[in-house]
Amino acid sequence: MHSSSRTSPIRICCIGAGYVGGPTMAMIAKQCPDIPVAVVDLNQARIDQWNSDELPVYEPGLQEVVAEARGRNLTFSTDVEGAIRSSNMIFISVNTPTKMHGIGAGRAANLEFVEKCARKIAECSQGHKIVVEKSTLPVRTAEAVKRILSSASSGATFDVLSNPEFLAEGTAVSDLLAPDRVLIGGESSQAIEQLASVYERWIPREKILTTNLWSSELSKLTANAFLAQRVSSINAISALCEVTGANVDEVARAIGTDSRIGPKFLKASVGFGGSCFQKDILNLVYLCEHFGLSEVAKYWEQVVVMNDYQKKRFSTRMVRTMFHTVSDKQIAVWGFAFKKDTNDTRESAAIYVCRDLLEEGARLMVYDPRVSEKQIRQDLMNVFKASSGEVSERHRQLIEKNVTVVKDAYTAANLSHAIVVLTEWDEFKKLDMQRVYDQMHRPAFVFDGRNVLDAQTMDKIGFEVHGIGRS
Ligand code: NAD
Numbered sequence: 001m002h003s004s005s006r007t008s009p010i011r012i013c014c015i016g017a018g019y020v021g022g023p024t025m026a027m028i029a030k031q032c033p034d035i036p037v038a039v040v041d042l043n044q045a046r047i048d049q050w051n052s053d054e055l056p057v058y059e060p061g062l063q064e065v066v067a068e069a070r071g072r073n074l075t076f077s078t079d080v081e082g083a084i085r086s087s088n089m090i091f092i093s094v095n096t097p098t099k100m101h102g103i104g105a106g107r108a109a110n111l112e113f114v115e116k117c118a119r120k121i122a123e124c125s126q127g128h129k130i131v132v133e134k135s136t137l138p139v140r141t142a143e144a145v146k147r148i149l150s151s152a153s154s155g156a157t158f159d160v161l162s163n164p165e166f167l168a169e170g171t172a173v174s175d176l177l178a179p180d181r182v183l184i185g186g187e188s189s190q191a192i193e194q195l196a197s198v199y200e201r202w203i204p205r206e207k208i209l210t211t212n213l214w215s216s217e218l219s220k221l222t223a224n225a226f227l228a229q230r231v232s233s234i235n236a237i238s239a240l241c242e243v244t245g246a247n248v249d250e251v252a253r254a255i256g257t258d259s260r261i262g263p264k265f266l267k268a269s270v271g272f273g274g275s276c277f278q279k280d281i282l283n284l285v286y287l288c289e290h291f292g293l294s295e296v297a298k299y300w301e302q303v304v305v306m307n308d309y310q311k312k313r314f315s316t317r318m319v320r321t322m323f324h325t326v327s328d329k330q331i332a333v334w335g336f337a338f339k340k341d342t343n344d345t346r347e348s349a350a351i352y353v354c355r356d357l358l359e360e361g362a363r364l365m366v367y368d369p370r371v372s373e374k375q376i377r378q379d380l381m382n383v384f385k386a387s388s389g390e391v392s393e394r395h396r397q398l399i400e401k402n403v404t405v406v407k408d409a410y411t412a413a414n415l416s417h418a419i420v421v422l423t424e425w426d427e428f429k430k431l432d433m434q435r436v437y438d439q440m441h442r443p444a445f446v447f448d449g450r451n452v453l454d455a456q457t458m459d460k461i462g463f464e465v466h467g468i469g470r471s
């Protein structure tokens, strides 16, 4: 491994056109009109969407960023080999899901896709290239990537950098425009400088942190673990609030004004979701176990245990409150995405709450402003899959007959016995709740899994409101 002594103009390729690869590269291309940016993926349908007006990822402001750069210096295609050949800086931004089978199943990260990318890069490269790990990876993955790259028969040479992504879905564009920091880990200062020179076009130099490779890889897992830990901590307190008369939002405000604690990420909820928090913590747990640090592993695992408890506690509370049965009762489900302003449903708490309610025989009227009916049905089908991968006929029937997906929140509430808010979409705060109440059965229950509705007003109208962390 060595750095090239000359630096030629940067030409970027990104393997993986997902929630990270697409928006990140679109932002780089927008900010650096002179740098060609080729985003490639094996998934033809996804690439077609990136080339259309219906982007595969819903993010406020993304359409405009893509429109500015696409066709100028930003391209989307399935020509992985061609893009590798014609670039000298290659980002790997493929998925790194939790392993489902074999050693470390249920915890370790599945690095199959990353390894395949490294092999493809080794196979197609000539000259010198900088390979950038953008995917979230276990600490020391760069070691394996370097070994695979060093097998390149063409004599190509590589520098490997770690440049984890910290954007959050729903705010990806603003996070990419003005990140708290950009982290670059690596061994070659020349390669680090080249990557830094890309970000420096729009990000102040003091926000570009450089570290060694392993610190960078580990910082990504650690950041997600700390963020998720805050949510699990406030959710743990919400359970105590419900039995003591304290109000979790008041507690969050009271502790959040302590500058050492800070106000962010203290919103109690039905549980965190998203593709990364759980996956990354389980990965951290696996790493700790691997290195014989079982106490450290147990400490972090508790964050996920608490999150599962919170989701279960919520659905159980719904059933108990509704006279211990929801069988044949219609329940309006407001929101299915794992948070507002995204169409992503991966690990959404809504999937697990809906599963529990369906098991109890409820009829669900689901509404989400951005998630498609196809996605909702697929998620519910997946959650009922047994370890064999099969869905029983009973569960198939439940999804077929007891799940209706509708186009607005009022239709969902019409003739319902209860409403359950599972995503904090802003539009739910603006609804005419008197109109909603008039359409519902009595008592009109509301289970607000995000504490977004105005409980006092709803109380006055006549709803029976149950929020998170309120008695
Ligand atoms: P994603 O599943 O949305 O996208 C990954 C893409 O990679 C898919 O389109 C897939 O077809 C493609 N791919 C897989 N193997 C490939 C191969 N060999 N060649 C070409 N394409 C291939 O995943 P994502 O949400 O974009 O996450 C990517 C990585 O970024 C993960 O490691 C994740 O942990 C990390 N991350 C995600 C977020 C987020 O908000 N989603 C934020 C920060 C970091």
Ligand code: UGA
Pocket (backbone or CB within 6 Å): 136, 165, 166, 167, 168, 169, 170, 224, 227, 231, 264, 265, 266, 267, 268, 269, 270, 271, 272, 273, 274, 275, 276, 277, 338, 339
């Ligand atoms: C998270 C991190 O915030 C990003 O920095 C990181 O890059 C990303 O994971 C990743 O690695 O994938 P994301 O999952 O997109 O981003 O969204 P968050 O805003 O972190 O929310 C995660 C979950 O926690 C959501 O379900 C959200 O509703 C929940 N949450 C968040 C709460 O319940 N309460 C809070 O106070 C904050």
